[in-house]
Amino acid sequence: xxxxxxxxxxxxxxxxxxxxxxxxxxxxxxxxxxxxxxxxxxxxxxxxxxxxxxxxxxxxxxxxxxxxxxxxxxxxxxxxxxxxxxxxxxxxxxxxxxxxxxxxxxxxxxxxx
Amino acid sequence: xxxxxxxxxxxxxxxxxxxxxxxxxxxxxxxxxxxxxxxxxxxxxxxxxxxxxxxxxxxxxxxxxxxxxxxxxxxxxxxxxxxxxxxxxxxxxxxxxxxxxxxxxxxxxxxxx
Numbered sequence: 001x002x003x004x005x006x007x008x009x010x011x012x013x014x015x016x017x018x019x020x021x022x023x024x025x026x027x028x029x030x031x032x033x034x035x036x037x038x039x040x041x042x043x044x045x046x047x048x049x050x051x052x053x054x055x056x057x058x059x060x061x062x063x064x065x066x067x068x069x070x071x072x073x074x075x076x077x078x079x080x081x082x083x084x085x086x087x088x089x090x091x092x093x094x095x096x097x098x099x100x101x102x103x104x105x106x107x108x109x110x111x112x113x
Numbered sequence: 114x115x116x117x118x119x120x121x122x123x124x125x126x127x128x129x130x131x132x133x134x135x136x137x138x139x140x141x142x143x144x145x146x147x148x149x150x151x152x153x154x155x156x157x158x159x160x161x162x163x164x165x166x167x168x169x170x171x172x173x174x175x176x177x178x179x180x181x182x183x184x185x186x187x188x189x190x191x192x193x194x195x196x197x198x199x200x201x202x203x204x205x206x207x208x209x210x211x212x213x214x215x216x217x218x219x220x221x222x223x224x225x226x
Contacts, residue, residue: 033213033214035216041218041219042203042216042217042218042219043157043203043216043219045213045214045215045216048212048213048214050212055212056211056212056213058213059213091157093157098145098207098212098214099145099164099207101147101159101162102147102149102157102159102214103159104149104156104157104158105156106156107156
């Protein structure tokens with residue numbers, strides 16, 4: 001595709017429910033990143049994929065968070081048993097390789113009620 | 114461990130004046146340094162990067178940044194600010210021996226007419 005695509009753009013859920021966030025990177029980009037941005041704050045690193053492997057998942061806040069990537073393409077970030085503090089914009093970015101610039105998606109705004 | 118700091122939450126500059134947005138970093142290997150900009154209701158966009166070579170890097174929209182190894186800094190600069198430069202600016206760093214790219218907390222740049 002022309003750019004990084006994320007879906008849904010907005011997600012409202014109830015506390016305790018599971019959610020899945022999707023990222024479609026630019027075709028051919030081997031590196032893929034997930035970040036979280038709370039309102040008015042900076043980007044918090046969550047996880048990095050090189051191909052389908054995740055060499056660095058040190059930023060995942062708890063075992064409620066998991067992510068996978070398949071076909072060196074689509075990635076899914078899953079949050080189980082959502083909590084109110086999970087409310088944030090979740091951003092996905094991809095690049096040709098880790099030394100190159102990141103292309104960001106528009107993000108998924110997650111609201112946990 | 115790698116880290117990046119943006120010491121100013123907000124920078125205010127009059128249109129036409131030079132601007133500087135500060136960034137310092139800490140890595141164990143060689144740094145890959147980036148600046149990104151986030152305009153209201155728009156995604157993050159790449160401005161410029163330093164990997165190796167000349168310490169002065171030129172980027173989009175007339176911005177430039179100077180890599181200073183001894184001071185571990187990578188300040189963003191522009192000789193003459195425009196009102197349209199008003200946005201949120203993020204410095205990012207990747208350690209050459211690591212995988213993830215981490216972001217600073219962001220600096221809000223406000224240019225007054």
